[in-house]
Amino acid sequence: xxTIHQWPATLxxxxxxPLSLECTVEGTSNPNLYWYRQAAGRGLQLLFYSVGxxxxxxxxxxxxxxxxxxxxxxxxxxxKLLLSDSGFYLCAWRLHYEQYFGPGTxxxxx
Amino acid sequence: KQEVTQIPAALSVPEGxxxxxxxxxTDSAIYNLQWFRQDPGKGLTSLLLIQSSQRxxxxxRLNASLDKSSGRSxxxxxxxxxxxxxxxxxxxxxxxxxxxxxxxxxxKLSVKP
Numbered sequence: 001x002x003t004i005h006q007w008p009a010t011l012x013x014x015x016x017x018p019l020s021l022e023c024t025v026e027g028t029s030n031p032n033l034y035w036y037r038q039a040a041g042r043g044l045q046l047l048f049y050s051v052g053x054x055x056x057x058x059x060x061x062x063x064x065x066x067x068x069x070x071x072x073x074x075x076x077x078x079x080k081l082l083l084s085d086s087g088f089y090l091c092a093w094r095l096h097y098e099q100y101f102g103p104g105t106x107x108x109x110x
Numbered sequence: 111k112q113e114v115t116q117i118p119a120a121l122s123v124p125e126g127x128x129x130x131x132x133x134x135x136t137d138s139a140i141y142n143l144q145w146f147r148q149d150p151g152k153g154l155t156s157l158l159l160i161q162s163s164q165r166x167x168x169x170x171r172l173n174a175s176l177d178k179s180s181g182r183s184x185x186x187x188x189x190x191x192x193x194x195x196x197x198x199x200x201x202x203x204x205x206x207x208x209x210x211x212x213x214x215x216x217x218k219l220s221v222k223p
Contacts, residue, residue, distance in 0.1 A: 032208075049210060100156060
């Protein structure tokens with residue numbers, strides 16, 4: 001069966017510090033991978049998606065970037081965090097029809 | 111541009127009641143529609159997926175329907191239980207098989223014992 005992992009589960013970072021969030025999927029090959037952000041009182045916002053290794057599509061301009069160095073690994077990064085980057089970050093994968101989500105990372109920028 | 115709306119934003123019911131959560135979308139050319147459940151501080155759990163050619167899907171006490179022509183989907187929960195308390199989100203996929211999900215903001219359900 002397939003599983004999706006995200007780490008860390010929670011993170012508190014000061015403004016201006018770098019960020020690296022990791023997502024890995026097990027039990028499937030060549031999935032579509034997604035990064036979402038969920039801010040308080042707002043819906044799920046799609047940040048990036050990838051249909052293959054090294055291929056990244058950005059949905060909104062922002063302070064973040066994404067990379068897919070391996071088939072089942074998806075990384076969300078920032079060089080300098082802003083207060084507005086705080087939120088709940090969710091990774092997801094899809095192979096055919098149904099989309100599945102990871103447990104999320106709660107990021108607080110102070 | 112696809113927009114997904116969920117009404118009501120919050121709902122409180124007594125245990126045992128049957129209830130309906132509503133989801134509407136502006137562009138009827140969807141590929142499929144997916145319902146999720148989210149518990150506080152957790153990721154999303156997929157509940158039901160309805161393909162555009164289907165009218166409904168059932169899983170246990172849950173039944174989801176899809177009416178593309180009217181741009182609506184409903185999630186029916188039978189005999190609600192306190193464990194059903196969570197936020198329920200619907201998401202529509204457009205743009206063919208490679209399209210991305212567009213989410214509603216969810217309905218927060220509270221089932222009182």
